Each structure stands twice: as C-alpha cells, then as structure tokens.
Amino acid sequence: MRLATERQLIADYGRRMTSDRLVVGTSGNLSIRADDLLAVTPAGHAYDTLTPELVCVHHLDGSPVEGELAPTSELPFHQLIYAHTDATAVVHTHSTAATVVSTVVDELPTIHYILAVMGGPIRVAPYATFGSQELAGNVLAAIEGRSGVLLANHGAITYGPTM
Helix, strand or coil: CCCHHHHHHHHHHHHHHHHCCCCCCCCCEEEEEECCEEEECECCCCHHHCCHHHCEEEECCCCEEECCCCECCCHHHHHHHHHHCCCCEEEEECCHHHHHHHCCCCEECCCCHHHHHCCCCEEEECCCCCCCHHHHHHHHHHHCCCCEEEECCCEEEEEECCC
C-alpha cells in the first residue's frame, strides 16, 4: 500500500477531528504530501470508520494512484496550497467557532500570539461553493503569507510541515 504511514495518520487525525468536535459526520478533510503524491480523505466517508486503506492517494495534479473511493470535493484547494507553499499537510475543519467568526468579520485580528506564528491577522476567504475552483482561488489569495485562513460561512484551513 502506497503512503501507508501518511494514510494511517489521516485516519487517526480524522477520528481526532471528530472527537475534538472540529467536524461533524463527513465534513472537513485532511491531506498529506509525500514527494509528488498526496494522501487525502475520501468524499462522504465518516471519520469514525475511516481506515488507511480507504484514504485516497493521488498525484499532485489530481489523477488517482490508489484507493477505491473518490477524493474529497475540496481537492482543488489542497492542490493549490501544495503548489504555492512549502506545506506537507493541510487540515480543513468545520468547527462552530471558525464558521461563526467567518460570518461576522473579514479578518480576525491578531488577538492571540499563535496568530502571529501563523503570519498575522487571519483573513476570511470570500464565499464560493464548496469544491469549486473559485473557492480554491479564494483560499489561495487569502492564505498568501499565512499558514491559516477562514472560509466565509464555511470553516477553517491550516497547513504546515506536519499534521
């Protein structure tokens, strides 16, 4: 099985996102880059039953390598983040707090020191339909110079060197 370690991490962190109440059901998604490959959560599969074998493996261009299920519909923003940053992992959550904040501000001021670590005030990417190229473009523009972004009416995305 290709990317066995990365696929196991995605399954483990998917369960953690659920227990930490950062997602509900099948919302949110995770990916890990390994060279020119990407391990990513499948579309529409609950994290509490996600196994490494069900995690999808794709080339960075989105073409499938391994896995029986379709990848998350949010694959486009994962691809753009990997293409334009030094990211090795991307996490997208639908936490209540992030979603609510994204409906009332265009930018979250640096109210905590961790936001300085993320590059400063956290921008809110304009709303676009989930899974669309428009949303991916909005994410890329808003995340420039940052390692996290809020999505208007939607949730949050962060990236970094590890999950």
